[in-house]
Amino acid sequence: MTKQNQRRVTLRDVANEAGLSVMTVSYAFNNPDRVSEESLQRVLNASKVLGYAGKNPWATSLRTGKSNSLGVVFGEHLTYAFSDPQASEFLAGVASICVERHLGLTFIPTEGTPGDASRVSEAAVDGYVFWTTVMDDPTLGAAVRTGRPCAIQGGPEYDGIVRVRADDRAAARAMSTTSLKGTSHPVIVSFSLDHTRTPSQGYGLDITEAKLPVTQDRLQGFREGLEAAGFNWSDVYVIALSRNLRTEAKTTFDLLLKEAQIPVDAVLCMSDELAVGVLETASENGRVVPNSLSVSGWDDGPAAAAEGLTTLRQSLYEQGRTCGQIAAGLTADQPQASWSVIERQSTRR
Amino acid sequence: MTKQNQRRVTLRDVANEAGLSVMTVSYAFNNPDRVSEESLQRVLNASKVLGYAGKNPWATSLRTGKSNSLGVVFGEHLTYAFSDPQASEFLAGVASICVERHLGLTFIPTEGTPGDASRVSEAAVDGYVFWTTVMDDPTLGAAVRTGRPCAIQGGPEYDGIVRVRADDRAAARAMSTTSLKGTSHPVIVSFSLDHTRTPSQGYGLDITEAKLPVTQDRLQGFREGLEAAGFNWSDVYVIALSRNLRTEAKTTFDLLLKEAQIPVDAVLCMSDELAVGVLETASENGRVVPNSLSVSGWDDGPAAAAEGLTTLRQSLYEQGRTCGQIAAGLTADQPQASWSVIERQSTRR
DNA sequence: AGCGTGCTGTGTAACGGTACAGATCGAGCG
DNA sequence: CGCTCGATCTGTACCGTTACACAGCACGCT
Known part of the structure; x- marks a missing residue:
């Protein structure tokens, strides 16, 4: 020795x-x-x-006031970071910035309890990136108070935090129009995401009830699009799922068709993953897509192209990069992420 | 203000x-x-x-000598952490420990250059977890020298680092036996992983050439199993792919069938992802599995069950948890991870 | 009265680097 | 020869917290 x-x-x-x-x-x-x-x-x-x-990294950081690491505050259970395709794509974008700028990437686990705020403010990072955060999350304030740059994907809006997102409301408006083309008097189901719910609990979610701002915006957009086309919002069943899993969508949609016997004509999903689940259940129940059922997804991930899914394209990877750049202090712009409706075979022309 | x-x-x-x-x-x-x-x-x-x-986290850490965070040294490009199914499952296991013990999870990006060693030793973490590390990686020594606990998935063996893995050699031996049941004089292809290669470059890899210890162990096991069954190792084409992507496997296998015209009877893959790619290409080329082609995967992930793939089951999630516990200083045991051959329809009975 | 005990509050010296201002010295130059 | 200048090296004061040892003080007990 x-x-x-x-x-x-x-x-x-x-x-x-x-x-x-x-x-x-x-x-x-x-x-x-x-x-x-x-x-x-x-x-x-x-x-x-x-x-x-x-x-000694602590001594260096204490003196210089930097730690060469970005912090990610992940609203859901941290293991989802590696299984949810949406989260993964976004995080890959953040990670790409970290690689380029030689920064570490620190996940700060939170569980939504008030004590978590101090875990965020006392993290050894130079900036924060937030993912799927609920409206009243106390960690937002904790991060802002540190004076370090903050970026958030989706929302909520918060003073001092740069918001990176597509215009979900306009996108949802466009998607509902596309999705209901060639349909009259439809009964519509929207599969939404709201991770504060327990599984299959969210029948008949009201717009304002949604905990995630992204969900609120999209539902609002759906509503506007539908009403502009002369449909009734009251014909829409909004179903909030707690997890972005095709199995969740499958069991719930199966229940809807078999037990509730709802004569559904169109399903607007807030992720490709859920939409694929709906497609599978539809085919198991003898429903022909798109003639007897219109299905749309969201994000245009790999599964969407493979399944011929009409979906809303946005790049979560690019949004991750933008968030990373903001958190790293490379820019402070409030960017507008782009989006477009990709029409495939799962909706009528 | x-x-x-x-x-x-x-x-x-x-x-x-x-x-x-x-x-x-x-x-x-x-x-x-x-x-x-x-x-x-x-x-x-x-x-x-x-x-x-x-x-101030740096002052606290400087004084107490702890930072309440685990470090992950990821041998590949950091974005793969969120796209490669094997890595994701493993990291979810590490993350689960972080959530339970209220620890942060810090990724330390490295690119294999010598300068990266200091980025590892100067990371503000309490312990290290290594993933897909090559034999002579200088970051291993850097981590050990900090005196903080270290765990590695797979390998290589390194003094001061606890190695968590299944007995890949024995597992590969068992798998080759299972996979070649009912076959005589076969020509065999092994799709291996070796991320130091550029795509499709690794034709005819020699066992000792493999950079990843896991790959070496498995090839060695395949060889022993085959020779025990009376086959020749020289009839085996070892093909190293740089990325664990089904598209990689598809294009390479297609090339093998069409251009090289190799009369292959069995394909032993080192991941389910690659095996699924092989299955797809096989069906596109009119090969019937398992009668005219035996295919096996590795890990028994979700895709394996869905595709009826014979595979080697091991829990990378559990191995991730074990690594996390070691890095967090909760245990120092050298554990032996369990494995078993799962026989499904992609190999003959 | 004397004493131990528990509760609450305080000063000081670290922890291990880095910023900053300055010291030293030989070379170059008019 | 005196002076400036650049290259190299050095001493010290922090950065913001916590460990530790100790100081009051009220209280109960003998």
């Missing part, structure tokens, strides 16, 4: 070993051009001899 | 405002039972008045 006691080797130890001052050693590591070749070698040598494990 | 200048509010400021000592304020936050109800209220009140953003 080269280590004296149990104490970790510090810059000072290296300086002593090398017969140089602490500052020279510090410069040798951070700004090698500023020291002579000979000193540099002596520092490197002394480090090796003592087994110097590198600069 | 309640803030005086630009300086961030500190504990000291709160103490002054509350008319108490710094330590009392510190106790009020960390150990409220130790202060009187009245002091507690005064501290809380002063914090609110001054807009105290919470304890």
